[in-house]
Amino acid sequence: MGVKLGILGLGTVGTGTVQLLQDLVGRNPLLQEIEIYRVGVRSLDKIREVELPAEVLTTDLEAIVSDPAVDIVVEVMGGLEPARSLILQALKNGKHVVTANKAAIARFGAEIFTTANQAGVYVMLEAAVGGGIPVIQPLKHSLRVNRIHTITGIVNGTTNYILTRMQTEGSDFSDVLADAQRLGYAEADPTADVEGLDAADKIAILASLGFDGRINLQDVYCEGIRQVSKTDITYAEKLGFVIKLLAIAKQSTPSSPSSSLSVRVHPTLVPKAHPLASINGVYNAILVEGEPIGEVMFFGPGAGAGATASAVTSDILNLVAVLKTSTVNPNPLLTCGHQDYCQIAPMTELVTRFYARFLTKDQPGVIGKLGTCFGNHGVSLESVVQTGFQGGLAEIVVVTHDVREGDFHQALAEIRNLEAIDSIPSLLRVL
Amino acid sequence: MGVKLGILGLGTVGTGTVQLLQDLVGRNPLLQEIEIYRVGVRSLDKIREVELPAEVLTTDLEAIVSDPAVDIVVEVMGGLEPARSLILQALKNGKHVVTANKAAIARFGAEIFTTANQAGVYVMLEAAVGGGIPVIQPLKHSLRVNRIHTITGIVNGTTNYILTRMQTEGSDFSDVLADAQRLGYAEADPTADVEGLDAADKIAILASLGFDGRINLQDVYCEGIRQVSKTDITYAEKLGFVIKLLAIAKQSTPSSPSSSLSVRVHPTLVPKAHPLASINGVYNAILVEGEPIGEVMFFGPGAGAGATASAVTSDILNLVAVLKTSTVNPNPLLTCGHQDYCQIAPMTELVTRFYARFLTKDQPGVIGKLGTCFGNHGVSLESVVQTGFQGGLAEIVVVTHDVREGDFHQALAEIRNLEAIDSIPSLLRVL
Numbered sequence: 001m002g003v004k005l006g007i008l009g010l011g012t013v014g015t016g017t018v019q020l021l022q023d024l025v026g027r028n029p030l031l032q033e034i035e036i037y038r039v040g041v042r043s044l045d046k047i048r049e050v051e052l053p054a055e056v057l058t059t060d061l062e063a064i065v066s067d068p069a070v071d072i073v074v075e076v077m078g079g080l081e082p083a084r085s086l087i088l089q090a091l092k093n094g095k096h097v098v099t100a101n102k103a104a105i106a107r108f109g110a111e112i113f114t115t116a117n118q119a120g121v122y123v124m125l126e127a128a129v130g131g132g133i134p135v136i137q138p139l140k141h142s143l144r145v146n147r148i149h150t151i152t153g154i155v156n157g158t159t160n161y162i163l164t165r166m167q168t169e170g171s172d173f174s175d176v177l178a179d180a181q182r183l184g185y186a187e188a189d190p191t192a193d194v195e196g197l198d199a200a201d202k203i204a205i206l207a208s209l210g211f212d213g214r215i216n217l218q219d220v221y222c223e224g225i226r227q228v229s230k231t232d233i234t235y236a237e238k239l240g241f242v243i244k245l246l247a248i249a250k251q252s253t254p255s256s257p258s259s260s261l262s263v264r265v266h267p268t269l270v271p272k273a274h275p276l277a278s279i280n281g282v283y284n285a286i287l288v289e290g291e292p293i294g295e296v297m298f299f300g301p302g303a304g305a306g307a308t309a310s311a312v313t314s315d316i317l318n319l320v321a322v323l324k325t326s327t328v329n330p331n332p333l334l335t336c337g338h339q340d341y342c343q344i345a346p347m348t349e350l351v352t353r354f355y356a357r358f359l360t361k362d363q364p365g366v367i368g369k370l371g372t373c374f375g376n377h378g379v380s381l382e383s384v385v386q387t388g389f390q391g392g393l394a395e396i397v398v399v400t401h402d403v404r405e406g407d408f409h410q411a412l413a414e415i416r417n418l419e420a421i422d423s424i425p426s427l428l429r430v431l
Numbered sequence: 432m433g434v435k436l437g438i439l440g441l442g443t444v445g446t447g448t449v450q451l452l453q454d455l456v457g458r459n460p461l462l463q464e465i466e467i468y469r470v471g472v473r474s475l476d477k478i479r480e481v482e483l484p485a486e487v488l489t490t491d492l493e494a495i496v497s498d499p500a501v502d503i504v505v506e507v508m509g510g511l512e513p514a515r516s517l518i519l520q521a522l523k524n525g526k527h528v529v530t531a532n533k534a535a536i537a538r539f540g541a542e543i544f545t546t547a548n549q550a551g552v553y554v555m556l557e558a559a560v561g562g563g564i565p566v567i568q569p570l571k572h573s574l575r576v577n578r579i580h581t582i583t584g585i586v587n588g589t590t591n592y593i594l595t596r597m598q599t600e601g602s603d604f605s606d607v608l609a610d611a612q613r614l615g616y617a618e619a620d621p622t623a624d625v626e627g628l629d630a631a632d633k634i635a636i637l638a639s640l641g642f643d644g645r646i647n648l649q650d651v652y653c654e655g656i657r658q659v660s661k662t663d664i665t666y667a668e669k670l671g672f673v674i675k676l677l678a679i680a681k682q683s684t685p686s687s688p689s690s691s692l693s694v695r696v697h698p699t700l701v702p703k704a705h706p707l708a709s710i711n712g713v714y715n716a717i718l719v720e721g722e723p724i725g726e727v728m729f730f731g732p733g734a735g736a737g738a739t740a741s742a743v744t745s746d747i748l749n750l751v752a753v754l755k756t757s758t759v760n761p762n763p764l765l766t767c768g769h770q771d772y773c774q775i776a777p778m779t780e781l782v783t784r785f786y787a788r789f790l791t792k793d794q795p796g797v798i799g800k801l802g803t804c805f806g807n808h809g810v811s812l813e814s815v816v817q818t819g820f821q822g823g824l825a826e827i828v829v830v831t832h833d834v835r836e837g838d839f840h841q842a843l844a845e846i847r848n849l850e851a852i853d854s855i856p857s858l859l860r861v862l
Contacts, residue, residue: 020723026578028643030763126573132724134573138565142557142745147457212459275730278709292451292737293563299706299728306723314573318764326759332461333752 003320004037006064006095008086009077010048010057013100013127014039016309017076017316018050030320031313038064040077065090072319074312075099076127084108091115091123096322098315100127100308106201106217109208113336122322122334124315129155129202130284132307133300134314139209139288141333146290148210150250152431155202157282157302158186158193159225159245163267164280167233167242173226185282195224196265199247206286207249207263213342215263221347223266231388232357232426235397239355239383241269242277246431252345260345269355269399269430276431348406353382353430356400356412359393359422366420367396373418377411379403393422399430434751435468437495437526439517440508441479441488444531444558445470447740448507448747449481461751462744469495471508496521503750505743506530507558515539522546522554527753529746531558531739537632537648540639544767553753553765555746560586560633561715563738564731565745570640570719572764577721579641581681583862586633588713588733589617589624590656590676594698595711598664598673604657616713626655627676627696634678637717638694641680644773652695652778659698662819663788663857666828670786670814672700673708677862683776691776700786700830700861707862779837784813784861787831787843790824790853797851798827804849808842810834824853830861 005021007014018039024031039052040061058064065073065086073090075097077083083104090097092115099105105112105128116123126136130153154160158180165176177194180186192198200222204215225245236243246268253259270277275297279285284302289295301307322331360366367384374381380401388395400408415421436452438445449470455462470483471492489495496504496517504521506528508514514535521528523546530536536543536559547554557567561584585591589611596607608625611617623629631653635646656676667674677699684690701708706728710716715733720726732738753762791797798815805812811832819826831839846852 016723020576028575029768031576133727134569137573138569141749142565142568142742144459145451145462145744145748146741275709278706290741292447293741294732294735294738296564296729296731299730301725301727304725307725310577310721310724311573313576317576318572321762321764324760325756325762328757328759329755331752331756333749337460 002033003071003323004035004069005072005074005316006038006040006067006070007036007074007076008040008061008064009075010039010041011076011078012305013076013308013312015049016305017074017312018052020309020313022050028317030317033320034316037070038067040064061086062089065095066093070095071323072096072098072316074316075101076312080104080107087112088115091119091121094119094121096121096124096319098124098312098319100312102128102198102201102205106204109205110214117335120330122319124319125205126315127308127311129205130286130298131157131300131302131304132310133284133286133298133302134311135286135298136209138298139206143288143290143293143296144210144212146293148251148288148290150248150289151203151206151210151286152276153203153206153247153284153286154244154276154279155247155284155286155302156193156199156245157284158190159199160279160284161185161282163225163228163243163245166228166230170230170234172230173228194226196222196245199245199265203247203249203263203265207261207342210249210288211251211261211342212338213340214338215342216344219263219344221264221266225267227426228267229426232428235357235385236269236355239385239399240272241430242272243267243428244270244276246270246276260343262345262347262350264347267428269428271431274431348404348409350405351402352405353402354400354408355426355428355430356398356424357426358396358424359390360396361420361422362389362392362394363420366394369418369420370396370398370415373414374400374411376414377407379408379411433464434502434754435466435500436503436505436747437469437471437498437501438467438505438507439471439492439495440506441470441472442507442509443736444507444739444743446480447736448505448743449483451740451744453481459748461748464751465747468501469498471495492517493520496526497524501526502754503527503529503747505747506532507743511535511538518543519546522550522552525550525552527552527555527750529555529743529750531743533559533629533632533636537635540636541645548766551761553750555750556636557746558739558742560636561717561729562588562731562733562735563741564715564717564729565742566717566729567640569729570637574719574721574724574727575641575643577724579682579719579721581679581720582634582637582641582717583707584634584637584678584715584717585675585707585710586678586715586717586733587624587630587676588715589621590630591710591715592616592713594656594659594674594676597659597661601661601665603661604659625657627653630676630678630696634680634694634696638680638692638773641719642682642692642773643769644771645769646694646773647775650694650775652697654697656698658857660857663859666788666816667700667786670816670830671703672861673703674698674859675701675707677701677707691774693776693778693781695778698859700859702862705862779835779840781836782833783836784833785831785839786857786859786861787829787855788857789827789855790821791827792851792853793820793823793825794851797825800849800851801827801829801846804845805831805842807845808838810839810842
């Protein structure tokens, strides 16, 4: 029994981690050196799915992070406070920290990593993004030998589950959401998932690692999936796309070291042949493009007790291995080396394709007028479809070629003023 | 300039690695501490795609592995000898080794890792499997906290390219192979790829890491893709499958620590909805299934100068980081911990589904007779198709449910004796 863990939280992930550590046959033998020394919980009376000696459970979380016997603090309680304070205290007390807390890392990463560096300890966060998928470590330890161009992820299982069911069943967002809540795939308050906030936290973390700089969470553009209608899914399907909530971090000119990034979360039309198009249900996937590697994709369960416990335990395993080496200097791949903020370009500067759906009066020449307005602002069209009618109005769908987002919005402003245009119910980006 | 590399070989991978290391903008800054100190080549007169100072190039490879100034030897020459001897010598001289040489590792891994452990240095082999895909490190450092059930890979780009083209074009194996050779996707002597030997080396390495034991390469069952016909691809398509050359390592009873493995390479019918079914062309993918993680898949370019250079350089990066830590004891995740051999079950014990194609005389009752023979040996059928005729003979295709391979072959032996059976031109396993 060499390495003592202090686990903060015994919810889904904490329970999964304890279960894994209590059943070691067939796993890496190094895990046998771990002792579950303390587990901090809110209530000692609650019935647990795991058996732990009475002296291990405690409601005094502060005592865990300041106990000199604890080597590694495993923060799996979630939420911003007291998680942030406990993490900082643990680090100041010279303890390595493993956390699954994307919200805390995305918001307080700078403070947390600075504290860790000062104390000479490590913060590990494999479980913060992509559930069980090993992606943080490959990004830090392997892929950064590449010049990273783009990181594109389906990093929120709830929204991917909802969009997949809308796609396969032709259902409405609100019906599928209600069902997902009933089945436990969406939370009672689905805001963080559905509005893209959870995905924004995760892409901020991935971007920070991939592009070696801090990311200000306020700079991450974020659009959720509430406005995705089954009409748009049907049009997308006809045009050869599926709609996915993508989290994207992209360097505008990868060869220039001072190039700015776009970091964003939004529903996106993905060509059906694209590797991310076939990631369905609660699965997550992260696609990394760089030079000279090309494209690499990681795919797996984005959530769940077992998958997340696997990621948490892999971080613990790596720390146990480090503790055995009696290292003199910190390993630069395990510390956070950057202190500068990445430069994030405004969305108006983004160059992307767009999908837009217009409801127009059923009169001749409307497509011509649309085309003229687009042309005035340098927007060229890849495809135009006019098939449906909605309540006496003609429905026109266009997909553009690559265009500066600012120019596209200027064209739309002009189009909105056309007498023939009733409304523009949908506007989505295209990968 | 802290860490001195001695690179053995300046072919495709060596050149790609030098190019990467000579162009560091936007990559991990730790790479700036690397000096390309010596590069061993066969001829000094050959024109190179990279510029290196004259004193760096040498034909004396022995001198590189024994030069006290060299910290890391990067073996990218390939082949068994002198690669094996040079690796062993480098290790004995206290140098860490990075190698892309799956053939040498699969054959001499025991000797190489024992030598490395004795010398207190590391052997890194990310580039040996899956080209640029980070899979070795995730397997060693993360996924082994799971009880691994199965590792299934498309790990040979050449055969996947050939099968993909046969599938999409309806072409014959020999025509596509000839074209692949012309285009540089297959070598002049395609034996190692086409017969599955390269894939066997790679699954032996993955199995060794995933199941924590040595693998005797002779125990790896290996069947190539020469016998895959366009007829079978067409039938597979109709039945909802694509044919892929899979490399599989699977534990028969995952919960038992003494359970035996099956380790094998063979063309396989893969259900179209399976994640590996959509891996096309020269791409590779490795799917790992374990408890509690579930399924995780890694996907990316399986070969090529840039992708392999990325993997080689990621190993160098990790070693540079380790060298900076002034470690006292070796990191147990970077050494090879096992010394026992995995127990490999004979193929007759394998439980799998089968696809078989029969040519029979066009007479009544043949399907009944087939069914009786299968029933005699406990083989139950999932589907039976009789559509085609070939030269006056009826063609019958069956897909079985799971069956012990030994029982299936006994049933086939009985079927071969039936008067109505002309031949059994195809026999493939089904995932």
